[in-house]
Structure formats: structure tokens, C-alpha cells
Amino acid sequence: MHKKSRARTRRRRAHWKATPPLLVKCANSACSLPTPPHAACRHCGMYRGRQVLPPA
Numbered sequence: 153m154h155k156k157s158r159a160r161t162r163r164r165r166a167h168w169k170a171t172p173p174l175l176v177k178c179a180n181s182a183c184s185l186p187t188p189p190h191a192a193c194r195h196c197g198m199y200r201g202r203q204v205l206p207p208a
């Protein structure tokens with residue numbers, strides 16, 4: 153039996169835990185930067201047309 157390489161181990165379906173960050177374009181037309189959906193934009197601090205965070 154050969155030792156299983158880290159690359160082979162990591163390719164197993166059971167090890168696919170981390171998912172790429174889901175990003176959508178910011179609804180604020182003045183910003184339009186990629187931002188996670190259903191969360192305040194980290195760039196302009198807007199969520200559903202309201203300022204909810206201090207703009208960065």
C-alpha cells in the first residue's frame with residue numbers, strides 16, 4: 153500500500169468544506185463592488201438602500 157499524498161487526500165469529496173465566498177454586486181449604484189448577499193456592503197456600508205455601517 154502506498155502512502156496517500158496530501159494532494160490526493162485533499163481532493164476527496166469529504167475534504168471539500170470551504171466554499172468560495174459568494175459575492176454579488178453591491179446594490180448601491182455609486183459603489184457596485186462585490187459584496188456578500190443579504191449583508192451590509194463592506195465598501196459603502198449600505199444595505200437595502202440604507203446606511204447601516206460607517207462607510208469605509
Ligand SMILES: [Zn+2]
Pocket residue numbers: 178179180183184185187193194195196197198
Ligand atoms: Zn457598496
